[in-house]
Amino acid sequence: MNNLLRVLVLMVAISPLQATLADAETAGAASRTSLDKQTQDLKSAVLDLNRELFLLEEELLFPSNTQVAVFVSMDVGEYFALDSVQLTIDGKDVDSYLYTEREVQALLRGGVHRLYLGNLKVGEHELVAIFTGRGPNGRNYRRGADMRFEKTIGAKFLELKISDRESKSQPDFIVTEWE
Amino acid sequence: MVVLRVCVVAAVAFAIPLGAAGSLEASAEPAPDFALKSLTGENLRLSEYLGEVVVLSFWSTDCGTCVLQMPAIQKLYEQHRDDGLQVLGINIDRNPRKAREMVEKLELAYPVLFDAERSVSREYKLNALPFVVVIDRDGAIRYTHSSYRSTDRYLYRGQIDELLAE
DSSP, X not given: OHHHHHHHHXXXXXXHHHHHHHHHHHHHHHHHHHHHHHHHHHHHHHHHHHHHHHHHHHHHHSOTTTEEEEEEEEOOOSSOEEEEEEEEETTEEEEEEEOOHHHHHHHHXXXXXXXXXXXXXXXXXXXXXEEEEEOGGGOEEEEEEEXXXXXXXXXXXXXXXXXXXXXXXXXXXXXXXXX | OHHHHHHHHHHHHHHHHHHTTTOHHHHOEEOOOOEEEETTSOEEEGGGGTTSEEEEEEEOTTOHXXXXXXXXXXXXXXXXXXXXXXXXXXXXXXSHHHHHHHHHHHTOOSOEEEOTTOHHHHHXXXXXXXXXXXXXXXXXXXXXXXXXXXXXXXXHHHHHHHHHHO
């Protein structure tokens, strides 16, 4: 009888404690969820800021008056498998790029790759691009394309186009200016 | 005005990581991207492995410890490649012929890239061999190791397991 009474007293004493523990667990879970959400929000805010910084940086480093951008595009690609492009402006190596299989496939699907972004002063300039890859019959292939262009006030956009010349069963490399 | 915006944005951007001090992610630096030619002739770019845990293993045929370390890395690759682990071996020899022989001898199954001009090595501040960089699924450098003892393979495994589980 005495024991039963002690158990009852103990149960009565513990029950508020159990309720408090359950409340604390619920509160803890809610707090964890809230913390996770806050972390995700912070990550997302940092990404947004990063994007904005990147754009601002480009705006500052490459003002539109002196900006020159060079793009690479590819059409068909039956006679040429692109491996790399080396870019020279006014006799100075400014960029070189190795293309992966995935990047070549993206170009063949109509993608355009920005190879170079830089600054040039107003006046005449010369661009030389050296393309390497696999040519007809799978042989190593290296070809150049060049262009003299006039840099005026305002951004200048140039495109290195790789296409197939069906009549000669050879690839064709040309440099064009975007109007 | 633009400068002011940059200052404000920069202040906020730098304030956030400071607030998160102590978090491993907050201090992890993004791994510099690169593309190199591989032993098989294809070009591989690091950023194409985003979403996977990547181990960069810099080595040279002149480095005896590298020869001891690479089989351990190969084993880890075999065990975890299906879980999302990618290993890229980066050889820094000037002449790739000896490197090819070594890869065949050690039966390395992971891609081996050539950094003969050492541009990538410079980017990763390589100052000793073997050098290992462990990159998480978000493309951040989480661990680097610039020496090797046989027990280090357990350390590598623990770190890789941890990053694969994230």
